[in-house]
Amino acid sequence: GQNIDQPTEMTATEGAIVQINCTYQTSGFNGLFWYQQHAGEAPTFLSYNVLDGLEEKGRFSSFLSRSKGYSYLLLKELQMKDSASYLCAVMDSNYQLIWGAGTKLIIKP
Amino acid sequence: SAVISQKPSRDICQRGTSLTIQCQVDSQVTMMFWYRQQPGQSLTLIATANQGSEATYESGFVIDKFPISRPNLTFSTLTVSNMSPEDSSIYLCSVKTGEVGEQYFGPGTRLTVT
Numbered sequence: 001g002q003n004i005d006q007p008t009e010m011t012a013t014e015g016a017i018v019q020i021n022c023t024y025q026t027s028g029f030n031g032l033f034w035y036q037q038h039a040g041e042a043p044t045f046l047s048y049n050v051l052d053g054l055e056e057k058g059r060f061s062s063f064l065s066r067s068k069g070y071s072y073l074l075l076k077e078l079q080m081k082d083s084a085s086y087l088c089a090v091m092d093s094n095y096q097l098i099w100g101a102g103t104k105l106i107i108k109p
Numbered sequence: 110s111a112v113i114s115q116k117p118s119r120d121i122c123q124r125g126t127s128l129t130i131q132c133q134v135d136s137q138v139t140m141m142f143w144y145r146q147q148p149g150q151s152l153t154l155i156a157t158a159n160q161g162s163e164a165t166y167e168s169g170f171v172i173d174k175f176p177i178s179r180p181n182l183t184f185s186t187l188t189v190s191n192m193s194p195e196d197s198s199i200y201l202c203s204v205k206t207g208e209v210g211e212q213y214f215g216p217g218t219r220l221t222v223t
Contacts, residue, residue, distance in 0.1 A: 042201055045213065099151045102150075
């Protein structure tokens with residue numbers, strides 16, 4: 001079967017760095033996406049990785065290792081507004097998105 | 110990217126009734142999707158809405174319960190039929206239109222069935 005694992009919840013301090021991990025087992029691989037979802041709002045697209053390595057976008061970076069079935073989202077200089085759920089999703093061989101359960105990130109002052 | 114609107118934003122419905130949710134996109138898109146999200150849970154794909162043909166439903170979802178229309182490339186509706194309290198959820202439409210195939214989501218419809 002297809003499976004994506006993420007921690008359920010993480011807590012970090014304002015100004016710090018946090019890494020949210022995602023491991024996956026899917027039928028084929030056509031890219032991995034990270035989305036941010038604030039409570040009561042729709043998910044918004046953050047990043048995409050299809051090749052191994054690190055993609056950087058401002059305070060957010062995403063890393064992929066296809067051989068390990070592993071990705072992480074790195075958030076630097078955390079701000080209170082970064083409190084949200086972060087969803088990992090993998091596009092399988094049928095170009096279907098398989099969604100993780102999401103990681104709720106709590107930022108404390 | 111795409112700008113997506115949904116109507117209604119929320120509704121409270123009685124058991125046994127039906128609700129139709131509308132999704133409007135500001136540009137023509139081939140692929141539109143309908144998701145359900147229970148509170149604190151991740152997204153569950155209900156179906157892919159295809160323009161000019163029948164929707165493609167995921168396992169556990171059937172057309173009689175969740176009929177979908179897709180009359181053109183900018184609009185779709187999802188009907189939740191014969192509702193029960195278990196149908197209480199947030200329903201989201203999305204489109205696949207980005208450079209790398211990312212999806213963009215509407216604001217969601219929060220449905221409560223009493």
